[in-house]
Amino acid sequence: MEGAEHWLLSAVEICSFSLSVKLAMLHQCKHSQARANAMGKEADVEAGGVRDYEDPPPAPLVDIDELGRWSLYRAVIAEFVATLLFLYVTVATVIGYKHQTDASASGADAACGGVGVLGIAWAFGGMIFILVYCTAGISGGHINPAVTFGLFLARKVSLVRAILYIVAQCLGAVCGVALVKGFQSSFYDRYGGGANELAAGYSKGTGLAAEIIGTFVLVYTVFSATDPKRNARDSHVPVLAPLPIGFAVFMVHLATIPVTGTGINPARSLGAAVVYNNSKAWSDQWIFWVGPFIGAAIAALYHQIVLRASARGDFHQFMTRIKKIRHHHPAGGATGLPSPDPGVVVVVAVAVVIVVTAGRGGVELRERRGRGGAAPTAPTPTPPFSCAAASPPLPSPDPVGVIVTVGVVVVVASRGGR
Secondary structure (H helix, E strand, O other): OHHHHHHHHHHHHHHHHHHHHHHHHHHHHHHHHHHHHHOOOOHHHOOOOOOOOOOOOOOOOOOHHHHHOHHHHHHHHHHHHHHHHHHHHHHHHHHHHHHHOOHHHHOOOOOOOOOHHHHHHHHHHHHHHHHHHHHOOOOOOOOOHHHHHHHHHOOOOOHHHHHHHHHHHHHHHHHHHHHHHHHOHHHHHHOHHHOOOOOOOOOHHHHHHHHHHHHHHHHHHHHHHOOHHHHHHOOOHHHHOHHHHHHHHHHHHHHHHHHHOOOOOHHHHHHHHHHHOOHHHHHOOOHHHHHHHHHHHHHHHHHHHHHOOOHHHHHHHHHHHHHHHHHHOOOOOOOOOOOOOHHHHHHHHHHHHHHHHHHHHHHHHHHHHHHOOOOOOOOOOOOOOOOOOOOOOOOOOOHHHHHHHHHHHHHHHOOOOO
């Protein structure tokens, strides 16, 4: 009897041990799977893989039906109001900072008074965080023509919606800056109106590069924060998306305020230039349009070609189709290649026209000023690296470089609309 009990207890212990081992292995397996998902492995885009998400269908190039939907006009109004609030708070912060640090006006210590550059950067980044959070579910929370342009290139919005958004953003920016001038007109005119201008000592090429890089950082962050793959695997990402976008704006302002006053938003630069109406702000205005649009285009192409969730699958399909074409048409002839995406082709053509026009316009403006037309003024000392010390005419864009760039983009776009 005792022997039977002994064997029974031993069997129970063995079963318990086996069950514990199996549970531990199951837990380890689940833990490994969770880690694999967290690390963002891209096995789901390999041949035969099963995705846990779906890429949204591309927006139509021209969706006339949108004009009959109230949701479009609601989104346009949201963009207008958001941009108005954004410009009002941020430009008022800039004017207030300059007044607080103006020793001749308030007796303040210019080195320690006011919120400082850090406070200005927080004002811009914080307002973007707040407004994107408030409008993301209505309009997508663009509040920036460069962001809208980049999303249009990526086929996230239609041409109709993009144009209406940009118009609403520009009008909202003008109204927001006008409110600042209306509430404190004397301070507004005295402290530069918050207009973006190229700082002394920096060339136009440096300012353009700063705007391109800064806008690339912003639009790249927008694409990453709204990526469908990340949203599907991390449920908290859609809620936290405004945070990295606002933080990107904050960081870019810290880097580029000393150079251009930080544009990275053509509507913000245009609104301040229209209300302040200063010749310097207008002569530098092209930098704050061409730079952000180029930066947004680079970010869109980088995300769509390299980082997008299904980019690898599209590349495999494209290469497979090329191999089939070479197999069936070894000596040339009809290739059967998909036609270029008309949206990308149109946008590239417009961008090239803008760059060429801006370059030639800068040269013509300098030539007109050099011929006279303004009363001579007393010379003022300039720093050794000031733009006023040496202002050679801007070179026209290299036509060969423009043609090569357009050719590369069109070839990439030849994958066809998805």
